[in-house]
Amino acid sequence: MMRQYELVERVQKYKPDANEALLNKAYVYAMQKHGQQKRASGDPYISHPLEVAAILTEMQLDESTIAVALLHDTIEDTTATRAEIDELFGEDIGALVEGLTKLKKLDLVTKKAKQAENLRKLLLAISDDVRVLLVKLADRLHNMRTLEHMREDKRMRISEETMDIYAPLAGRMGMQDMRDELEDLSFRNLNPEAYETITRRLAELSERNEGLIRKIEDELRDLLIANGITEAVVKGRQKKPYSIFKKMQSKSLSFEQLSDVYGFRLIVNDIPACYRALGIVHTRWRVVPGRFKDYISTPKQNDYRSIHTTIVGPSRQRIELQIRTRRMHEIAEYGIAAHALYKDGEGDGDPLSRETNAYSWLRHTIEALAEGDNPEEFLEHTKLELFQDQVFCFTPKGKLIALPRGATPIDFAYAVHTNVGDTCVGAKINGRIMPLVTRLSNGDEVEIIRSGVQVPPAAWEEIVVTGKARAAIRRATRMAIRKQYGGLGYRILERTFERAGKQFSREALKPVLHRLGHKDSEDVIATVGRGELSSLDVLRAVFPDYQDERVTVKPASDEGWFNVRSVTGMAFRVPGHEKGRADDPDAGILPIRGLSGDINVGFAACGAVPGDRIIGIMGDDKQITIYPIQASALQKFDDQPERWIDVRWDLDEANKTRFTARVLLNALNEPGTLARVAQTIATQDVNIKTLNMVRIATDFTEMAIDLEVWDLRQLNQLLAQLKDLDCIATVKRVYD
Template sequence: MMRQYELVERVQKYKPDVNEALLNKAYVYAMQKHGLQKRASGDPYFSHPLEVAAILTDLHLDEATIAVALLHDTIEDTTATRDEIDELFGEEIGSLVEGLTKIKKIDLVSKKAKQAENLRKLLLAISDDLRVLLVKLADRLHNMRTLGVMRDDKRKRISEETMDIYAPLAGRMGMQEMREELEELAFRNINPEAWETVTKRLAELSVRNEGIIDKIESELGELLENGGLHGAVVKGRQKKAYSVFRKMQSKSLSFEQLSDVFGFRIIVPEVQDCYKALGMVHTRWRLVPGRFKDYISTPKQNGYRSLHTTIVGPARQRIELQIRTDWMNDVAELGIAAHSLYKDGQTAGDQPAREINAYSWLRQTIESLSEGDNAEEFLEHTKLELFQDQVFCFSPKGKLIALPRGATPIDFAYAVHTDIGDTCVGAKINGRIMPLVTRLNNGDEVEIIRSGVQVPPAAWEEIVVTGKARSAIRRATRMAIRKQYSGLGQRILERTFERAGKTFSRDLLKASLFRLGHKEVEDAIAAVGRGELSSIDVLHAVFPDYQDERVTVRQAADEGWVAMDSASGMIFKVPGQGDGASIPGSTMFRGLAPDLQVSFSPAGAVPGDRIVGILGDGKSLTIYPIQSPGLQEFDDENHRWIDVRWDLDETNKARFKARIEISALNEPGTLATVAQTIATTDVNISTLTMTRVATDFTEMTIDLEVWDLRQLNLLISRLKELECVATAKRLFR
């Protein structure tokens, strides 16, 4: 285990003015707090944070980050508290340590949900200071290096999480060396047979081609030297097992078909030297078509810059080449850790403008996080984007937009701005109007056609590939639904308050939101419209002293029952068996109007539906489910809306009318099968209409009598399972 002075010496090698007192204090504090704790391997637990700190010294990070590495498990696994760390080490280090502390003491429904919540917390902490990510990745790397003592199932679970999240996240931050090691370690545990096979084949290939890397390095170096590029360095290597395995899977190739197992890197002093070296190589050896990429003029989103090409080089061997400067090579290998701001104690807020673009993906991900997706959806979208290769497209004004491969113009629109995505109705790709489902390619110029009345369809969620677009579409859909229900809720509340002799006001409601469990006025009003919140409950929340007495007197079943609703000022009566009602299941209201007749809309309503009443000519009230399109006729007649609810007499149950539509095969026995299914579900057929809509299909409209919504939904589900039924749905008209 590394000694205290050894850690200080490692930091002093690249930072002579190191704050030794800080490192010594963190070393001693962490060692004391972890005390006699042991790892699964039996080693002292303190060896883990010490090794994490050592990994970060290899990245030449500042002493504050090294101190955080030493302390990163103290809040989670010892008696240490955030306040104590703040007092001893300062709020900056305390904040970083807390950002690395996993969520505890929270009731989560699944390991996936816990994983999602931890990722959310990590990314939010990273948004404050990216050093949190550096420590977390070093923490995961050391855990993967020492995973061998774990149970097989635990090793596989941790490795899958590493492959799903942490290795791609390291790649997105440009830390390729760390990504490759994480992938290699995870691959070994997830698919040990494949790892062993590929590793064995690579070893055989290395023996068979012994000396070929040295030969190619020599020829390339000689070519560059003779061309006047003095000081150019050529490095060759054989690809790692997981990189080879991934290419075999993605391109459906056997090991023998792989022709570019070797990769070479040419490192030159200046940017212009990169293009000069490229010209020399392409003049000497033949380029493999379609394999040249210029990431210097068009850097990747994580700041990666390099020229990529594949040539048929010496010995007719296919060779992958990367050409870059020393600085580009540091960024390619170390990513965000290569930037000076992590070596001199600056924070992410001090980052120069030229470096900001390297982290745009991270900021967009955190932006989608703050827009309200639940944790598991966020995890799904984050994984999706972590694994995507990129395409680079341009706006008509020349703005470069980086998107995942497979992205559509809709993704492009949302990447530019959420408002542009929400109002998108079409797109021009390279000057031609193209469908919105078109997949974009590198270099495409995309112009978005907009409309101010557009609302993004919910179906777009299945078309787009970016988490930002999916989040925005889902949010816009929620807002559209909320707006629809908000209008209904507003009318219901105005009517209820009016009947109670009060005046409804959004300002009054805003002051009472805490009693209703909602954060925004619109949410509470929409909840009333959906039937999730009673208008009477809202009235009581706004006016706590208001007395609302509803007295129900139940009598014998043959006499019915009566009730008085003080909010509406009506006394009403539900007829029993001896009460001669002209409409089955109707309700007779008696109160302000004599014998107020209640009936249902043509398609009916059933217990379980959210219902509203529409006053007629003063003697009638018609009950509608809120989904009924017939309610649109009364949008401008607020005075006719009555807030009603189901209040059933369990001793005198009745069936209620509902209407369904079935599209079924036109063949003998279909009607009998449908009727039998309806009968076995204890549902009665009132009327049935059949219409031939095609040679092979018949459309049936059936009026049913059911007990409640649960029974109706069960019937529709059973009908959909029939082989002779194509579709089955409820009608509200």
């Protein structure tokens, strides 16, 4: 275990004027509070905060951050309080310790919605002060180094959490060395067999090539000195097991096929020396085509800068070279921790430098929280941003836009500005008009063609790869739906109020918005149009004394027809259902409210089930067809509002009628799939009316099933059960 004086000496090596008294006081306080607490390994608990502090000294962080590392578990695990820490160490340190306490309570590997919400909390806490992230990552790194003392299930959970969240987050903050170690430690626990195999093969390779790295280092150094670059540092290294495993997986290579297991860094004094060194190396050895990247002229979004090239170098070995300055090397290793603003508190007093791309990404991610996306959308957005490699494209004016690999011109348009994306109708790539589904490549110049009347199609959501584009398309789609259903909602409310002898107006809604759970009248009207809010509920909110007086008439059933009751008590008949039982005159009644007169009522082919928001369309033959509000067939009646009729389900518990709904499944084409689907449907007390199967690919079959269910709740439960089957790729209800 590190000693107190050793920690102080480490800090004083890079900051001679460090506040030694603060460090000593923090150490003594933590030691007293943790007392006799032990870790799972049996070591004194104080060893953990000491090691976390030691990791941060490697990043040369200021003494305040080191003190926070010593104190980071005190509020959570001891009798210490925020007020006590504020009094002893100041409010700045107290706030950081409390922020870390909140993070410790998070459990990121949980159900999707909860995981998403906890990730939001994590990033929000980090946004208050980036030093929270630095201490949290150091804390996680030490826990991963000592993970062998945990139970196996806990090791797996923590390793998965680290691989999914903390390692990529460290990479996004530019802390590549920490990311590499976190990934390697997680890999060791998540896939021990692969880890052991690759580690053994690397050891055999090192033994076989003993002295090769040093030989290549010497030859590169001598070449640079001979050409006037005398102060270059040449460092060779063998790649990490997880890095090799990832490359083998992504490129489907065996270990023997890997040709760049070794990497070398040339560290020089300034940027001109970087390009001189590149020219010297390329003149001496052959370049591997397509393996050159210049991140000095176009830095990565996490501030990483370096020149990458691959050559067939000394001893005819294919080797990767990274050429950078000392400052670039410092940032490449420590990321945001390398910036003086984080260490010395210079500038405007805000410890979060708004000039760094790494923090800029974090800030924009936090801004996405304010857009109102639900937690699952936010998790999808953030993970897309964390895990994607990048391509660099340019606007016609030369502005650089960094995008995930696989991005399209639509992603590019939304990266420029949300309004540009919403009005995009086409794109020119390098001067040529290209489809919007084209995948962009490094160096492409992209010009977006716009139209003022464009509304982004919902199908774009399946094309784009950036979270920002997906979120914007969803918002635009929601707004378009609101606009579409606003007119319908208004007509429904007008008719409902008119039947009740009342006058409807937008002004009448304003005093009761809080009772309806909406912020403005237009939201209420659109919600009624979409079927999420009953027009009668709105009527009762505006006129609390209104009574819906109905008299139910029980007409006799006819062969092949269902009777329908309206709010006026008049009887209607719906074709296409079983007739009622002879001993129960009510058994065949299907009540739907909102109709008047002696009219035949039927259902659309896609069916509708109780719980659906439904709309009646008056046919030329005076028969009403009932559609669920999501039915695409309703679009052809948009310009015929006089044919739209507001209807409602009015079922009681005695009703024993099943209703048809159509679902579409993409299933694996393997023995037993159909049996498992049928069994799942049967266990949910659902009947299969019709079934059509079409093979859409070698491995997949599309099933279109008409189901007979009691209501929407039962249907949704069934869809959830089907989604959980490992033989089912996608499940959705269709309204065609």
